[in-house]
Amino acid sequence: MRPAGRSETDSLYFDYPHFPFVRPPELDAQAIRHRVAIVGAGPVGVTAALELARHGIASVVLDDKATVNDGSRAICISRHSFEILQQLGVDGPFEQKGLGWTQGRTYFRDREIYRFQMPHSDQERFYPMYNLQQQYIEQFLIDKAAESELVEMRWQSAVTDVSQGDDGVTLEVTTPEGDYLLEADYLLAADGARSVVRKAFDLSLHGEAYEGRYVIADVRLESDFPTERRAFFHSHALPDTTILVHKQPDDIWRIDYQLGPGEDPEQAVEEANIRERVELIVREVMQESGDWELEWWSLYKAHTLALDDYRHGRVLFIGDSAHLVPIFGVRGLNNGLADAANAGWKLACVLNGQASDRLLDSYSPERRGATLDVFANAGKSTRFMTPPTPGYALMRDAALALAFHNDYASGFANPRQVTPYTYAESPLTLVDDPAFEAGPVPGAPLINRRLGDNDFLLDHLGIGFNLLHFSEKGEIEHALQQWLAAIQAKGIDLTLLRLAREPGAEGALVDPDGSLFAGYGAAPGTAYLARPDRHVAVRWKSLEPTALDVALITALGGE
């Protein structure tokens, strides 16, 4: 919502683009068979389109809007998500515009009681978290998609119904110039919490909706306070309300506050009430004396809801269409981007003949597993942020009071921010080699390591599968070379990264100080097989080339 007199796209800092309707061939009775249709041009849908394009697969993205999101909404992008963006070649504008951050503070009764640090080191290319308004996130992804001949954006095109048969899906599309049917081999449903695709197949989300409603409000305010996450509990100004504050680019501040149990949400989002509450928070809680302007606000509820199966025949649900999670821990967008990457590479492997349709069966256990992991933590986080009963409120305040002097209690104040999920139980993940004492386990994402100035391990990944091979000087045994050539000849996209302790073979990446080998628990002969989404499929302390075939077959969904 925006202040009276301003339209949804009348922003203090962002120029909303206008995407014209382009008449598609289907409206002139030309039959086209698309490989992949994506419903929803939000961050998740366009990320999926870019991932498909990275693997050479064309898609068409449909959205009923003519511009990007009306407000800043999801503003925190995790390092893991940035590594996805890097693979898509779009991290540049995100890093330039986003505000990287590493720490946060918790206040109790207006006193700082705890500072949390997110894991960070000079081995990382990216900060653990960046703040960036969703309009920019969408804009940068759409700009990138415009550079690709493999992504067709269809704006002002509302999908009204969907059906599927044995060999494809059919979408009914309504446009300013008439209705048409769109045919595709597969469909990715990225159409959000009120997914039309989900309704068309009569599927519903299951789980809990927690008590409590929250307002998110953006204000423009000049302040030197650094980019951190601040959480205020039991402030003197609003003792019954938990308040979160985040800095965004363009001097925009996100203020997130809980409504009291007796408060009427409709009244709470009236502009006068928003202004009164924000003024109190800016002055008394944030302790800012400068002028502020109201930009945008919205209301949300904490949910833990998910589909029972994220695959429905030729349809994969990605992002909010598949799951709704509470915003504490910033998992909505970040898990949505991981969904898009996961569904994207698998669908590409099926469509370009590297894998059978069965590979898609692994999408739901992997990504629904990640959602259930969020749910396990979300209950705790939500009960802490917004205690549902007097008993929980008493315990919460007791833990915060103890945390001021005692580290043992500060864990309660930790916001449990999103961490990448390990696909340990996935049918694509192989059994670990017990000889390892360190490094990412099968199912976990690769870790980054600095190789030099502005040079990191993950910068060197190929598009498809990657074999990280550790050796003294970058040498590769003849037998392994032959196996790799045979695998590549079968059409499997596999890149060899030679990681060496010391310079020798040309093209090998040299571990500058031992931290690459140490981080991966590696010795000469060690190898990691990573999937296109950087998750480890299997690792060997000492690779037997014949094992590679079996591993790739498993990681591609089996024979």
Added chain:
Amino acid sequence: MTGSTLPFDDLERVYERLAETLDALPEEQESHFLAQLALALAHRVPEVDRVMAAIDEAREGTSGN
């Protein structure tokens, strides 16, 4: 004095159980229940210095109110 303490995961379970137990009690019995609980827990700690230190910690936590 031994330094062994409860793992944080278990401390979280205690937190949740206490919240639910408190909710099941009439409000006027809360402090009576918590005082009993403090004695029952103290009985299980073999070093009195650790119990006294815990009392001081909790006291400090209330002083900033």
